[in-house]
Amino acid sequence: MISVRGLTKTYGGFLALDDVSFDCQPGRVTGFLGPNGAGKTTTMRIMVDLTPADRGEIRIGGHRYHQIPNPGRHVGVLLDASAQHAGRTGREVLTIGAQTMGLPASRVDELLEMVSLSPEEARRRVRNYSLGMRQRLGIAHALLGDPSVLVLDEPANGLDPAGIRWMRGLLKGYAERGGTVLLSSHLLNEVELIADEMILIGRGRILAQGDKKTLLAGADHRATLVTSLDNDALARVLEAKGHQVAPAGDGLRVETAPVEVGRAAAEHAIVLTDLRAGGAGLEDLFLELTSDTQRDALAPGTEGAPA
Numbered sequence: 001m002i003s004v005r006g007l008t009k010t011y012g013g014f015l016a017l018d019d020v021s022f023d024c025q026p027g028r029v030t031g032f033l034g035p036n037g038a039g040k041t042t043t044m045r046i047m048v049d050l051t052p053a054d055r056g057e058i059r060i061g062g063h064r065y066h067q068i069p070n071p072g073r074h075v076g077v078l079l080d081a082s083a084q085h086a087g088r089t090g091r092e093v094l095t096i097g098a099q100t101m102g103l104p105a106s107r108v109d110e111l112l113e114m115v116s117l118s119p120e121e122a123r124r125r126v127r128n129y130s131l132g133m134r135q136r137l138g139i140a141h142a143l144l145g146d147p148s149v150l151v152l153d154e155p156a157n158g159l160d161p162a163g164i165r166w167m168r169g170l171l172k173g174y175a176e177r178g179g180t181v182l183l184s185s186h187l188l189n190e191v192e193l194i195a196d197e198m199i200l201i202g203r204g205r206i207l208a209q210g211d212k213k214t215l216l217a218g219a220d221h222r223a224t225l226v227t228s229l230d231n232d233a234l235a236r237v238l239e240a241k242g243h244q245v246a247p248a249g250d251g252l253r254v255e256t257a258p259v260e261v262g263r264a265a266a267e268h269a270i271v272l273t274d275l276r277a278g279g280a281g282l283e284d285l286f287l288e289l290t291s292d293t294q295r296d297a298l299a300p301g302t303e304g305a306p307a
């Protein structure tokens with residue numbers, strides 16, 4: 001269990017985190033999602049005492065990180081896969097970690113196998129690793145001490161689609177055995193694939209949090225995609241009821257729940273050929289919630305800014 005309360009951090013005069021609070025539960029993979037510069041890494045660095053907070057507190061299993069003896073046995077951390085010593089081999093990196101944590105050498109082989117780094121790859125120096133291999137090594141290092149909590153900053157970065165699927169299986173299994181996982185990403189698809197819970201952050205503020213399915217259902221309930229045998233008539237009926245209607249593909253996009261659209265169509269005996277919750281799910285939700293925090297929305301030449 002990770003509990004973050006009222007976390008605030010400024011760099012100079014810049015407010016990087018503004019009263020951030022959330023929990024990560026055991027048995028769940030929690031995705032920490034936000035655009036570049038939102039404050040994800042800063043939060044995770046404070047979590048493991050690499051950066052001091054101005055205000056607020058993080059507790060992991062009820063303890064501050066620095067109070068945990070032999071922390072690698074309790075909290076697995078992957079903050080920057082490229083920060084591993086480039087001159088060491090993958091095996092050496094894990095062996096040093098195992099020695100520091102008081103683990104048997106056999107644990108290194110177990111982990112190499114778990115993250116699918118071959119014996120030959122384990123003998124190569126980290127400087128010659130691809131980014132995906134570094135991530136696998138970083139995940140192996142985080143898992144080495146069989147911790148109950150994992151804190152992973154952009155762990156899917158550099159993994160190919162098969163690698164992302166592998167990681168999803170690994171983290172899902174870990175959570176099913178009771179582990180707590182917090183993983184950050186600025187990519188929606190990754191979080192949508194891997195996480196059970198989601199925390200959305202933009203410009204240092206929490207914008208939404210909760211069960212992924214509930215968040216998605218909330219997003220979907222606000223819009224409907226509908227196609228009928230008479231779209232013009234349906235649009236008139238819906239507009240008369242005060243709903244916003246816009247053309248979308250062969251049909252209409254209506255800013256209300258599917259049940260309302262179905263009811264209106266039934267009242268006027270309009271035959272529907274397709275009716276579904278609208279929006280592209282998480283992507284719409286993410287863009288909607290972070291719309292004023294997206295740097296691209298402010299870039300010259302884009303909508304809403306002088307060209």
Ligand SMILES: Nc1ncnc2c1ncn2[C@@H]1O[C@H](COP(=O)(O)OP(=O)(O)OP(=O)(O)O)[C@@H](O)[C@H]1O
Nearest residue numbers: 011016034035036037038039040041042043185186
């Ligand atoms: N040491 C620092 N000094 C000054 N500003 C910093 C420092 N570290 C982070 N920041 C700023 O704090 C904000 C949050 O950065 P952070 O790295 O936490 O974002 P992030 O959500 O992890 O982004 P990304 O997805 O790009 O990794 C950014 O505006 C960043 O420039």
